Amino acid sequence: MDAVPMFPLGSVLFPHTPLALRVFEPRYLTMIGRLLDAEDPSFGVVLIERGFEAGGGDERAMLGTMARIVRVEAGAADLFVIAVGDERVAVDRWGDDDPHPIADLSPVPPLEWDDALLPLRREVERIVRRVATLASVLDEARWDPDAELADDPVASTWQLAAMAPLGEYDRFRLLGATTLEGLIGMLRQMCLDEEPVLIARAADAADTDDDDA
Template sequence: MAASPMFPLGSVLFPSVPIPLRVFEPRYLRMVGRLLDEDEPGFEFGVVLIERGSEAGGGDQRASVGTMARLASVAAGADDLLIVGVGTRRFTVERWVDEDPYPRAELSMLPELEWSEALAPLRTEAEALVRRAIARVAGPHSDAGIELSDDPVEAVWQLAAIAPLGEYDRYTLLRSTTMGGLLRQLIDLVLDAEELWSAEGGV
């Protein structure tokens, strides 16, 4: 099993969602350089959530489920790179391997979540709740009106990405095994967050 280059982060990446990254550590600069040297287009690296500890210097505890990111753009700064990755497939980490010169792991890809039109009412409910929560947190001039993909699976992942939730809640969503389960969990987590905000007398 070939090892994939990995980028542990303090945030969760969902399929079909972009993630901008500032790359400045020498090992990750080398990783991006090697990706750009690949013969085939569509260079990918894995993104996993750091559950505990700091990624810098190692010693962190990493989540076992993550998302592949396709390198969509690279811009050079004075002493760093500004890259954008776009989430593609989810995976499970089977084994971390030698991290010289950068983190790498052997991965197993997870099956894509399947859409059914029977889930349309659940998606409508989830979208309404997420947009309401965004407006409540960020005000009327927020991303509450952001347009979603015409593809229903992509749109649900985008909803999960824009929902005002913490990273551990987002990781719970990433681990969903069915589209219905993802939507129900998203609804429950947003409702729980709204209850917490009300109890705290905040937004």
């Protein structure tokens, strides 16, 4: 895939998960305008490893996800874009901005399901929902911990990864998983590591509320 429009962000996009954007920079307004004339309006999303979303001059990851536009709403001076994560992609080469970033991409093979993973997949869902519920107590939940997931086991595993209250570095590690078993295993361990931290923070928050009462 050559000269694909790119939108570097400060967050990781997983396959099969939604992306909501408020687009206000002129270069990205141009990009979305062009895409709306395309038969398949999609762009690549990569994590900004250093720098900021606005203004340029950022350092970008070389692994990302295609985002397929499903809805665009116009504001007074901006656009509100809803997209859905599609296939993972590797950046082969960054091109010159046009005026937005563009890159040559290669598809990353999709993860494959094995029925032998079902018990572990069910365990991970329980863990992720439990930890996400803890995060919601601290108003840090990424998704509703009770959100319904896709029927497809690969898609639902990526959705669990999006639900998990993890930092962007850990999320990027998950994005780079080469097998579904590896993704599930990493997600399980990361959430188990995060759980006691959230429990302690929730207890501290409760103690503070009691002191203020």
